[in-house]
Amino acid sequence: MPTALITGITGQDGLYLAELLLSKGYDVHGVIRGQNNPKLDLVRELLPDVRLHNGDLTDMSSLIRALRDSDPDEVYNLGAVSFVAYSWENAPLTTDVTAKGVLNILEAVRLHTGDRPEAIRFYQASSSEMFGKVQEVPQHERTLLWPRSPYGVSKVFGHYMTINYRESYGMHASSGILFNHESPRRGPEFVTRKISEAVARIKLGLQNELVLGNLDAERDWGFAGDYVEAMWLMLQQPRGDDYVIATGETHSIRDFLDEAFGHIGIDDWTPYVRQDPRFMRPAEVDHLIGDASKAREVLGWKPKVSFRELVAMMVDADLAATQQGW
Missing domain, CATH: 3.90.25.10 (UDP-galactose 4-epimerase, domain 1)
Structure with missing residues (x-):
């Protein structure tokens, strides 16, 4: 039975991803921030089989504990301050969580795996907001990033840090550049x-x-339930890579x-x-x-x-x- 650890499990994507992984026979663990998290009861009601760990992307020691206690094969980093409008109101917090939080979880994974960097497959939730002031239409994996919000800038940091850890340490690390995806859980x-x-x-x-x-x-709007399948497919590939996920x-x-x-x-x-x-x-x-032709060709994914x-x-x-x- 493969094991997965999900940050941001209380969000729209986290809930759909956990359901998908459970349906595939995974032992699913989630990181949840705060003992009194208002979404704790919702997660327990919808996902009674998920084991939860108290942790915070701004606290690396809590991430190391969550990794130690869950010992996952796959880590999905979906946690973020994800509301773009709020990122202007609190740019420092957005940066701490959405940018530096990616570095914290990558470093925690690196320390946990030691001399076996490929032992955990890592997924980073990148965003179409990284394209911002778009330099070409449609946008693909090689399009110049030009973010237009503190959220977008933070996502660019996390995106490039994931690439850096993949190239520097040999980690199986992938980024999904997901365009807008919605659902009744939004x-x-x-x-x-x-x-x-x-x-x-x-x-x-x-x-x-x-x-x-x-x-x-x-x-470019799609259904979140479709998009979490693409996340899973990325971590089933022989090596990590970056993929645009969109409807076109x-x-x-x-x-x-x-x-x-x-x-x-x-x-x-x-x-x-x-x-x-x-x-x-x-x-x-x-x-x-978005131009998701790479995801179609390599992952066999389509909305x-x-x-x-x-x-x-x-x-x-x-x-x-x-x-x-x-």
């Missing part, structure tokens, strides 16, 4: 979930207005609104949506679209859930959750 602070929750509440007569920022920003399709916030409101029978959403400059990014990332199916899934889940909460 945090409510993210724009896609903000929209699906609001649309559900508008449908049920509980809300009249949805306030958003830039409606013209374009993203771009949609604007307006497109997301069209699909979400259309799903509840509202063709014209303009009476319900208001723009507010407070929700505009200081430096916007305008046109992200299964379409954009329309993803939006419908999210709206339906929020409709059900809102009705259940009455």
Whole structure:
């Protein structure tokens, strides 16, 4: 039975990845920050077979303990301060967790494996936000990185540190440059979930207005459940490498609104949506679209859930959750 350790297991990707690994017969362990973590009960309810370890990406000694106690074959580093807007409000914390935290877990793995650097296969969650002010369309593994937020800069640091440990120490270390991926488990602070929750509440007569920022920003959106499969596939390869994971399709916030409101029978959403400059990014990332041909050719991976199916899934889940909460 292979063993995996996941940081960031309380997040959207961590939950889906843990479910996937359990279905494949893994012994799954997760690092969770704080004894009173508000998501602890959720993880225990959804993943009763996962063993949890108290740890923090900013505390290398806790990571060393988690590695010692779990003795994993694979480590998936999904932990991060992942909300881009918040990274401007607290750039130092974002840097400590999302950048330096990668160095801490890489170094902990290196120390744990000793003279057997290939004994643990390592996955780093890189991000399309690293491309930022995009230098070419679509973006691939060799596209110049030009991050436009403290989050994006932190992800670039972690990405290159993973490459450095692979090249310097012979570690089986891979980075997945994942483009935007959503699900009903997406945090409510993210724009896609903000929209699906609001649309559900508008449908049920509980809300009249949805306030958003830039409606013209374009993203390459996929389903998180599809993307965690790509993470696993990377660590099954004979050597570590970097892969763009994306659908290859771009949609604007307006497109997301069209699909979400259309799903509840509202063709014209303009009476319900208001723009507010407070929700505009200081430096916007305008046109992200990924070229995942390497992942298709090497990993045999391709997305299964379409954009329309993803939006419908999210709206339906929020409709059900809102009705259940009455």
